[in-house]
Amino acid sequence: MKLLICGKGGSGKSTVSVLMARAFQRLGKRVLLVDADESNLGLHRLAGSPSAETLLEALGGKAGLRSRKQAAFPSATCPAFYETAFTWEDIPERCVPDADGIRLLKIGKIKTFGEGCACPMGGVLRPFLLNFQAGADDRMIVDMAAGVEHFGRSVDAHGDRIIGVIDPSFESFKLARSIMALAQGADTPIAFVLNKADDRMREAISQFIDPALIWAEIRDQDALFMAGLEGRPIDLEDPEVDALCRRLEPVGASQ
Numbered sequence: 001m002k003l004l005i006c007g008k009g010g011s012g013k014s015t016v017s018v019l020m021a022r023a024f025q026r027l028g029k030r031v032l033l034v035d036a037d038e039s040n041l042g043l044h045r046l047a048g049s050p051s052a053e054t055l056l057e058a059l060g061g062k063a064g065l066r067s068r069k070q071a072a073f074p075s076a077t078c079p080a081f082y083e084t085a086f087t088w089e090d091i092p093e094r095c096v097p098d099a100d101g102i103r104l105l106k107i108g109k110i111k112t113f114g115e116g117c118a119c120p121m122g123g124v125l126r127p128f129l130l131n132f133q134a135g136a137d138d139r140m141i142v143d144m145a146a147g148v149e150h151f152g153r154s155v156d157a158h159g160d161r162i163i164g165v166i167d168p169s170f171e172s173f174k175l176a177r178s179i180m181a182l183a184q185g186a187d188t189p190i191a192f193v194l195n196k197a198d199d200r201m202r203e204a205i206s207q208f209i210d211p212a213l214i215w216a217e218i219r220d221q222d223a224l225f226m227a228g229l230e231g232r233p234i235d236l237e238d239p240e241v242d243a244l245c246r247r248l249e250p251v252g253a254s255q
């Protein structure tokens, strides 16, 4: 199962991604947490994982991708492991350090002034999602970059479900509605998580999206705030997140 965690900048995508990764781990699943944000650097800390080589670096960086494309010209096929069907075992081991039982993969980061745009990261992520053959117990959780550019790149057509994270702000509500329409365009099912939620937020959001699409409400919690403030691992179990992950499990899946 491939889950794409989307939403406004700062809404809580990374926090929710790690909470979900841990919840699936408790359900006995093999979890691959994918950091698809080319800017922020902290997901591995929230997950308790060492920093490792990104997938893009393992593929030779932007220059490596470019030369492979040129070599493949004019057939337009790029020989890379992720461009044909592949499984968990094919991912370069050095890119997936163990974060206390969860594996974490970074797609790529902007690191150098003037290196160019983040298109190569999107260019790797899309076929990576498309071609990953998840085993029955594999749960891939993708912490997407903020905003909606990845929808413009058609990346979101290759997940099994989009999880939209909404924080208590009018901007976030508006974006949730637009993400819902974009998900429809991608033909990918969607569910939402209210984050830093309280009763006022539930009332306000009901004017923007169908409450039936809200599958979890995570409260503002000091333990999450402090993990974010200090860049340390999230070690909190949230019953709403546990219920969300159980609901996401395919009917009849072993638990």
Ligand SMILES: Nc1ncnc2c1ncn2[C@@H]1O[C@H](COP(=O)(O)OP(=O)(O)OP(=O)(O)O)[C@@H](O)[C@H]1O
Binding pocket: 007, 008, 009, 010, 011, 012, 013, 014, 015, 016, 037, 040, 145, 146, 195, 196, 197, 218, 219, 220, 221, 222, 224, 225, 226, 227, 228, 229
């Ligand atoms: N439920 C919560 N309770 C308290 N603080 C929270 C909660 N969820 C997230 N936070 C805090 O809100 C901030 C933003 O969270 P997070 O980094 O997960 O958002 P994001 O959507 O991944 O941001 P970005 O778009 O920058 O990647 C962090 O400081 C985090 O610790």
Ligand SMILES: [Mg+2]
Binding pocket: 013, 014, 015, 037, 040, 143
């Ligand atoms: Mg983030």
